Amino acid sequence: MRLRYWTALTAIACVVLVATMIHVRKGSTAARDNTDTHSRSDVSVISPDQASSLGPEQDAQTVASDVSNWSRSVEPGDSLDGLLAEAGIDAVTRAEITNAIASEYDLRRLQPGHKLALKMASDGLPENATLEVDDGVQIRAVFGASPVVQVIAPALETVRRAGEATIDSSIYAALDKAGIPTRFATDLQLVLAETLDLRSSLESGERLRLMWRENRLNTRVIGEPVIDFAELRLGDKEYEILWPDDTSRRTMIYENGQLKSVFDQPIMGARLSSAFGPRKHPIHGVVRMHNGVDFAAKEGSPVLATQSGRIGFMGRKSGYGLMVEIDHGNDLRTLYAHLSALNETISPGQRVLAGDEIGSVGSTGTSTAPHLHYEIVFEDRPVSPLTDTRLYEPSSEGTPMPDASGQIAVARHELARLLGTQR
Numbered sequence: 001m002r003l004r005y006w007t008a009l010t011a012i013a014c015v016v017l018v019a020t021m022i023h024v025r026k027g028s029t030a031a032r033d034n035t036d037t038h039s040r041s042d043v044s045v046i047s048p049d050q051a052s053s054l055g056p057e058q059d060a061q062t063v064a065s066d067v068s069n070w071s072r073s074v075e076p077g078d079s080l081d082g083l084l085a086e087a088g089i090d091a092v093t094r095a096e097i098t099n100a101i102a103s104e105y106d107l108r109r110l111q112p113g114h115k116l117a118l119k120m121a122s123d124g125l126p127e128n129a130t131l132e133v134d135d136g137v138q139i140r141a142v143f144g145a146s147p148v149v150q151v152i153a154p155a156l157e158t159v160r161r162a163g164e165a166t167i168d169s170s171i172y173a174a175l176d177k178a179g180i181p182t183r184f185a186t187d188l189q190l191v192l193a194e195t196l197d198l199r200s201s202l203e204s205g206e207r208l209r210l211m212w213r214e215n216r217l218n219t220r221v222i223g224e225p226v227i228d229f230a231e232l233r234l235g236d237k238e239y240e241i242l243w244p245d246d247t248s249r250r251t252m253i254y255e256n257g258q259l260k261s262v263f264d265q266p267i268m269g270a271r272l273s274s275a276f277g278p279r280k281h282p283i284h285g286v287v288r289m290h291n292g293v294d295f296a297a298k299e300g301s302p303v304l305a306t307q308s309g310r311i312g313f314m315g316r317k318s319g320y321g322l323m324v325e326i327d328h329g330n331d332l333r334t335l336y337a338h339l340s341a342l343n344e345t346i347s348p349g350q351r352v353l354a355g356d357e358i359g360s361v362g363s364t365g366t367s368t369a370p371h372l373h374y375e376i377v378f379e380d381r382p383v384s385p386l387t388d389t390r391l392y393e394p395s396s397e398g399t400p401m402p403d404a405s406g407q408i409a410v411a412r413h414e415l416a417r418l419l420g421t422q423r
């Protein structure tokens with residue numbers, strides 16, 4: 001039985017071959033998230049250069065080529081075992097293939113649109129089995145003298161795009177009509193929530209120009225596009241919003257070319273999912289004051305201090321769950337809640353710098369899903385993290401408000417260039 005080494009081998013060593021390392025940028029969380037769905041605790045990652053030393057069967061070139069003997073897309077109700085049976089594989093071999101693939105992929109996540117491909121040898125047994133899951137990621141079990149399970153992440157291309165829309169009724173409708181991802185309407189609404197009331201300020205005929213980036217595999221867009229820059233003209237005012245790129249956690253809002261607010265977020269690449277102020281509570285259903293802002297992020301994502309300061313409280317606090325509080329002096333504190341874990345190398349009283357990791361995203365306390373709740377508290381009252389600039393004032397311990405005129409100039413230029421060349 002050529003597959004007999006499977007059980008032992010997969011338990012001992014699963015070699016992950018990243019044939020083509022993802023070279024997407026840090027901000028592109030969607031694609032990264034999906035490649036993180038595999039357990040990597042017991043695997044080693046080898047580079048494409050090292051891959052050739054594995055021998056011809058595991059060569060990176062072989063990996064890139066397709067297997068075509070038998071393949072079928074997963075349909076509702078399918079199981080991996082059922083698909084293998086349909087391909088004529090005997091029960092024992094089916095179990096071995098299933099165990100091999102399950103060592104790298106949680107088969108409960110199997111869903112329509114995934115694809116199974118088998119390459120058969122002349123004796124009718126599979127030489128390899130490849131399960132293509134979300135976003136082009138492949139789980140491949142190669143059976144031979146030295147069988148391996150490989151997780152192959154596709155090489156994604158990051159493409160910058162731009163678009164222009166004229167608003168008739170709502171931003172959402174305008175984006176939809178212009179073929180721009182409508183999720184940016186939410187990004188805009190959340191970031192501008194306290195700067196202007198988009199519903200009442202919009203009349204008709206406002207111009208909205210946006211720039212974003214998306215990850216592609218061939219021509220298919222993988223994951224969610226990420227907004228970078230927006231220009232919104234409202235009457236005699238022009239608003240410009242610059243979102244964080246891969247090297248920054250900073251969102252900036254400009255009004256008529258002047259920096260109006262600056263906001264450093266506590267998680268790299270995460271997007272705002274809830275604004276500061278009154279809102280309908282997701283659990284209690286009643287309208288309540290939301291004392292901070294929320295970020296949607298994966299469980300375990302690093303949570304960073306937004307400004308330097310001294311660690312205050314660290315631990316569990318009723319609805320906040322596991323949390324960290326940082327004292328920035330001048331009666332100003334920041335607060336990070338619903339954490340899954342605290343950074344054990346820091347303790348109350350210790351100084352931290354802006355960007356230092358203080359814990360990990362979780363869902364402790366009153367929370368329905370992993371997210372970070374972030375608050376700024378001044379004189380014991382919560383203030384808006386998006387518009388309150390006390391953290392950036394020279395009297396505070398942190399870094400002052402930045403001069404970002406260079407960054408905004410680059411974004412303006414790039415947007416104009418893209419809109420020009422796309423016509």
Ligand SMILES: [Zn+2]
Nearest residue numbers: 292293294373
């Ligand atoms: Zn919250």
